[in-house]
Amino acid sequence: MSPNSELQTQLDEASRDYEEFASRGLKLDITRGKPSPEQLDLAGDLLTAVTADDVITPSGVDARNYGGLEGLVELREIFAPLLKIPTDQLLAGGNASLTFMAQALTFATMHGTAADDRPWGEGPRKLLCPVPGYDRHFALTESLGFELLSIPMDEEGPVIAEAQRLAEDASVKGMWLVPMYSNPTGITISPKRAAKLAAMPAAASDFTLLWDNAYGVHHLRDEHVENIDILNLCAEAGNPERPWIFASTSKITLAGAGVSFFGGGPLSVDWMKTNLGKISIGPDKVNQLRHVRFFGDSAGVEAHMRKHAEIIAPKFDAVLDALESAFGDSDLARWTRPDGGYFITLTTMEGIADRVVKLAAEAGVKLTPAGATHPYGLDPANNVIRIAPTMPVLEEVELAAQGLVACLKLASYEKLLAG
């Protein structure tokens, strides 16, 4: 049999499998990193952790009234060791770390930073974006007038040589990074790579690491790496104000009703407080007090996260098993095998990611649009697909993975045959 007729046979088989799958008329959605209702149920007791009779915090603050810009100290104490940020360099805010990011970046654009009071908005401004990355990071900073420069990631994190080369331009003000279980690769930056980022020369005196530690306690396995103390690494390298650290409990307690965190060097935290003081009288302390009581202490957070892992690790494994079983002995695809976070990145043959997403949509499996993982929605190799397995129930994840395999096979053989 000629290679082409063998391929044609494989294509025919893939086509039949795809049609068979599509004919089932399923409606599955693995697009967004949302917790499932079962995960949200884990935080059921949070909702009634503050009642009319017990509105006073341990340190004696009426959580219901105005004030307390930095957030409840008891909440900051719980998360300080988990995030490796001293309590007095950690602020607790409202329900969205994305809003903290927007605020910090807006302050820098309008007023300059703690390290350099020249507003970023006075001239051209650029940010380094390790790809694949998080679409909301890109959309936010594009809206604030930043030019987004893609830099590659390897298995230890962003490639330093490329970052350093680009940072020779003083209009490059910083770099996005999800250090642990990155969205969407699941890759965790190595301590060595983090130390290099902390010490990396940069033309901008206030080159800033936008350290979005969204998944810092979101381990899937009992054995896991530790959060990196980026504050200390940067301070040791003589760049104490370099990192802005963001985190939230959106994927710990409730996705719409959690609490967020900002950490940084001592001057950056003062700078943030001064600027926040113009736009807010303080965060929702009642919801913060709920979190304090619900967790009790740092160990309480870790115990809670193990319950999440019990729910979502099987969903990750369902996708990974389906991919391994279908493509383990081929070179049609590769994929990441995360030990935490919310995403798996699937890398297809070049040029077919959008075709896979389209086939999947037509077969009832909604995938994140191809390109969403790159600045401006443009994946130049058109080969990256983000898989978010947490939201559907396990059976649906298994079905969606089956469908994904069928789509990927079909698109791959089409491509190979087209040559």
Place this chain on the structure above:
Amino acid sequence: MSPNSELQTQLDEASRDYEEFASRGLKLDITRGKPSPEQLDLAGDLLTAVTADDVITPSGVDARNYGGLEGLVELREIFAPLLKIPTDQLLAGGNASLTFMAQALTFATMHGTAADDRPWGEGPRKLLCPVPGYDRHFALTESLGFELLSIPMDEEGPVIAEAQRLAEDASVKGMWLVPMYSNPTGITISPKRAAKLAAMPAAASDFTLLWDNAYGVHHLRDEHVENIDILNLCAEAGNPERPWIFASTSKITLAGAGVSFFGGGPLSVDWMKTNLGKISIGPDKVNQLRHVRFFGDSAGVEAHMRKHAEIIAPKFDAVLDALESAFGDSDLARWTRPDGGYFITLTTMEGIADRVVKLAAEAGVKLTPAGATHPYGLDPANNVIRIAPTMPVLEEVELAAQGLVACLKLASYEKLLAG
């Protein structure tokens, strides 16, 4: 007795009264417009209005998960008639209307408005500030680079002739206004004056009314005026995008843990949603659902506000009675007699407001710093004092009013004798 020796006698008596008051070593605080714990207790049931078993909104949304940028429709339906804003032109947000104000003004500064896409930040920008006004308005817009231009208020609201003259400058982008029970005067703008503001010519094509309706349902008396339909007035005048309306439940339910509102013309609401979509995945819907259940409907809000009035009207009356009794037949002072809101404005003889505040502080009564009611903290006549009677218990308000009277008498006679 010569006028001077009569004055000296009055001064001596005032001095003795002051010393007597100071010697009591009280610690009283009537500085900020904070609700009292007793008022916050009124919302006790709010805290447990959402429990683990009932997290779904009437329209079927899981309040715990991501999404829903515009806020829960059921909450917007409750407040729409109260604020005179159609539900689909009303957004419900997080715990602070000040943050909504900061966001809208920042978007306009960076990206332009719905009515004109030229960013306000591209050139000089100014705002009209009716005085006396709200210190946080002034601090926010000063931080965003606006020059603040004071304009006078009379008993119907801001003086139009002066506003119109200043608005001939295209760099004047808008005007602050607390339309009902203004902070700090308690004055409510008249419908006629509001219509004039809606129709007022302005050089800036997107001249914006920053309509901060912080006290729109905060009546002290059973009989009260109605909220003005500024959206309709502006639309009728051909300026449908002129008003941005802000409100919150900070002084309805919980001061730190309420919900906020933004309303405007149809294009402005779309503009706000588009911009908010870059910086947030959505507000805390769980807290919004608490509010939906706690109030039930618009009448529930009004009934709740009557309970507030029962608590705070006597505190206002305590201050007003003390002032009337001491100065009712003199021209040493005048003051506003609000029918709602959180403040009374006391106008002293020129040049002594700071002296009164200092005397009060030394006698154990903390007053808002003189000047805080004016842009840049500068009250040119040095004669405005803001009184916030809600937070202390009634007995303390009575004592503070006594102390205030003693300080004002002493400072007035000092001035007259020096004069």
